[in-house]
Amino acid sequence: MDYLVTKEYVKLLGRTSFKDNIRYLSYSCSGIEFEMIGRKAEVVLWTDGARWEKDLKAWMAVFINDEEIPSKRFCLEQEEAQYVLFESNQVETVKIKLIKYSEAAFAKVGIKTLSIEGQVPIPTLDKDLKIEFIGDSITCGYGNEGQLDVDCFNTIQENPYLAYAAKTARALDADYHLVSWSGIGILSSWVEENMPIRRDPLMPKLYPYTNLALEEVTGEKLLWNFSEFQPDYVVIHLGTNDASYTQGIKEREAAFEATYYQFLLMVRMYHPKAYIICALGGIDTKLYPIIEKAVESFMKTEDDRRITCFKFENQIEEDGIGTDSHPSLITHEKMKCQLVQKLQNIMCN
Numbered sequence: 001m002d003y004l005v006t007k008e009y010v011k012l013l014g015r016t017s018f019k020d021n022i023r024y025l026s027y028s029c030s031g032i033e034f035e036m037i038g039r040k041a042e043v044v045l046w047t048d049g050a051r052w053e054k055d056l057k058a059w060m061a062v063f064i065n066d067e068e069i070p071s072k073r074f075c076l077e078q079e080e081a082q083y084v085l086f087e088s089n090q091v092e093t094v095k096i097k098l099i100k101y102s103e104a105a106f107a108k109v110g111i112k113t114l115s116i117e118g119q120v121p122i123p124t125l126d127k128d129l130k131i132e133f134i135g136d137s138i139t140c141g142y143g144n145e146g147q148l149d150v151d152c153f154n155t156i157q158e159n160p161y162l163a164y165a166a167k168t169a170r171a172l173d174a175d176y177h178l179v180s181w182s183g184i185g186i187l188s189s190w191v192e193e194n195m196p197i198r199r200d201p202l203m204p205k206l207y208p209y210t211n212l213a214l215e216e217v218t219g220e221k222l223l224w225n226f227s228e229f230q231p232d233y234v235v236i237h238l239g240t241n242d243a244s245y246t247q248g249i250k251e252r253e254a255a256f257e258a259t260y261y262q263f264l265l266m267v268r269m270y271h272p273k274a275y276i277i278c279a280l281g282g283i284d285t286k287l288y289p290i291i292e293k294a295v296e297s298f299m300k301t302e303d304d305r306r307i308t309c310f311k312f313e314n315q316i317e318e319d320g321i322g323t324d325s326h327p328s329l330i331t332h333e334k335m336k337c338q339l340v341q342k343l344q345n346i347m348c349n
Contacts, residue, residue: 001115001116001117001120002113002114002115003113003114003115003116003120003121004021004023004113004114005018005022005023005032005111005112005113005114006018006023007123008123009034009114009120009121009122009123010032010033010034010114010121010123011032011033011034011123011124011125011126012032013029013030013031013032013033013097013099013175014026014027014028014029014030014031014099014176014177014178015027015030015177015179015210015211015224015229016030016210017210017211017214017218017222019218019220021112022046022110022111022112023110023111024108024109024110024211024214024217024218025100025108025109025110025111026104026210026211026213026214027103027104027177027178027179027180027181027211028100028101028102028103028104028139028140028141028158028160028178028180029099029100029101029160029161029166029176029178030099030100030177030178031060031097031098031099031100032097032098032111032114033095033096033097033098033123033124034095034096034114034121034122034123034124035093035094035095035096035121035122035123035124036086036093036094036096036116036118036119036121036122037091037092037093037118037119038091038092038116038117038118038119039087039088039089039090039091039092039117039118040084040086040087040088040115040116040117040118041084041085041086041087041094041096041114041115041116041117041118041121042082042083042084042085042114042115043082043083043085043098043111043112043113043114043115044080044081044082044083044111044112044113044115045060045076045080045081045082045083045109045110045111045112046079046080046109046110046111046112047076047078047079047080047107047108047109047110048079048107048108048217049075049076049077049078049079049107050079051107052106052107055152055153055154055155055156056102056106056107056154056155057075057076057077057102057106057107057155058075058076058100058102058106058107058108058109058155059073059074059075059076059100059101059102059155059156059158060072060073060074060075060076060083060098060099060100060101060109061073061074061098061099061101061161062085062086062096062097062098063096063097063098063099064086064094064095064096064097065094065095066095070161071086072085073101075156076107076109080112082115085098091118095124098111099161101141101155101158101159101160101161102155102158103140103142103155103158103160103180103181103182104180104181104211104213105181105182105213106155107155108213108214108217110217126175127173127174127175128173129172129173129174129175129232129233130174130175130176130229130230130231130232130233131168131169131172131174131175131176131177131231131232131233131234131235131343132176132177132178132179132229132231132233132234132235132271132274133165133168133169133176133177133178133179133180133234133235133237134179134180134203134207134234134235134236134237134238134267135165135178135179135180135235135236135237135238136180136181136182136183136184136185136237136238136240136241137180137181137182137183137326138163138164138237138240138282138283138326138327139160139163139164139165139178139180139237140158140160140163140178140180140181140182141158141159141160141161141162141163141166141332142158142182142322142323142324142326143157143158143322143323143324143326144157144158144159144162144163144322144326144327144328144329144331144332145157145158145159145162145322145329146322146323146326147320147321147322147323148321148322148323148324148325151323152323152324153323153324157323159329160178160180162329162332163327163332164282164312164327164332164333164335164336164339165178165180165235165237166178167332167333167336168235168336168339168340168343171336171340172340172343172344174232175229176231177229177231179203179206179207181201181203181206183201183241184201184202184203184206184238184241185198185202185203185238185239185240185241185242185245186202186203186204186238186239186242186256186259186260186263187202187242187245187246187252187255187256187259187260188202188241188242188244188245188246189201189202189241190241190244191244191245192244193244193247195245197245198245203238203263204259204262204263204266207263207266207267208223208224208266208270209221209222209223209224210222210223210224226270226271230271230273230274231271231274232273232274232275233274233275233276233277233343233346234267234271234274234275234276234277235277235279235339236263236264236267236276236277236278236279237279237280237282238260238263238280239256239260239280239286239287239288239290239291240280240282240283240284240287242256242287243284243286243287246286246287246290248286253287253290256287256290257290257293257294257297258294260278260290260291260294261294261297261298264276264278264294264295264298264307265298265302268302268304273306274306275306275307275308275346276306276307276308277307277308277309277310277339277342277343277346278291278294278295278307278308278309278310279309279310279311279312279339280310280311280312281311281312281313281314281335282312282313282314282315282327282331282335283314283315283325283326283327284314285311285312285314288309288311291309292309295307295308295309308346310339310342312335312338312339313334313335313338315327315328315331316331319331319334
């Protein structure tokens with residue numbers, strides 16, 4: 001039996017959109033999860049991967065019954081194809097999760113149909129705790145399965161599920177959304193040394209929308225319905241790329257502080273009850289003192305006490321360095337432990 005990918009049959013993970021009966025997946029770790037009683041589950045997936053080079057195609061992963069390592073991890077080579085998620089010789093009760101590993105900046109993914117050989121699928125239950133992570137390449141898991149000076153960036157070695165954010169959420173048994181894009185900043189995205197400011201993309205522009213990268217596919221800029229997911233905690237992990245532009249120059253740092261403050265206003269507007277954690281680190285913490293100033297000013301001016309700063313320890317060579325100097329899987333595990341402790345301390349107070 002074929003089913004449309006709607007809330008009636010599946011739990012939606014992350015920001016997604018639905019147009020012309022296709023469920024489009026947005027950011028890293030977006031996808032679907034459902035329970036079924038039957039012998040087989042399949043999906044028809046669409047991608048625009050043909051227009052992307054091999055190293056930037058879309059990658060997916062399938063998890064059965066809360067396993068930590070996916071049963072399947074595969075690249076979408078064809079524009080449209082059917083993929084088996086689960087198959088058994090006997091009727092089984094299983095939980096199935098299908099998520100996108102590759103990030104929103106590259107090849108796009110849509111789920112056309114879900115086919116079940118068995119009873120009608122049902123969405124898994126929501127968890128009590130909800131966390132949103134707003135970040136850059138570190139949150140995407142950029143190069144965490146690669147090696148510095150060995151690999152060039154590719155979506156094959158990008159694993160958001162084993163990056164600090166998704167690991168933190170699982171450690172706390174939380175539902176989570178990632179809104180993350182490699183190279184992105186608040187004032188400026190990443191630039192090479194002595195290059196001018198880069199304003200595309202920037203998180204304040206992307207954040208209100210479901211996924212602006214899908215505009216060329218769907219033909220519309222779809223505003224995200226924030227009532228769909230109201231997190232208890234919002235972790236903002238931005239500033240690493242801005243530092244490539246600010247370079248310790250006071251005027252630029254002041255502009256970053258002002259822009260960061262305005263972004264906090266935006267996040268607070270959309271999430272009036274959430275506790276906001278303003279984090280930095282893993283690669284460098286050059287702008288952390290400026291973030292602290294912005295947060296202190298925000299707390300006083302807006303009379304807002306549900307906000308704090310948090311600094312990750314930076315990576316060390318002994319733990320391995322990922323592609324293009326990004327955190328390794330070991331570093332992500334350490335970052336997860338640090339953030340879990342921070343969140344637990346907040347929850348206890």
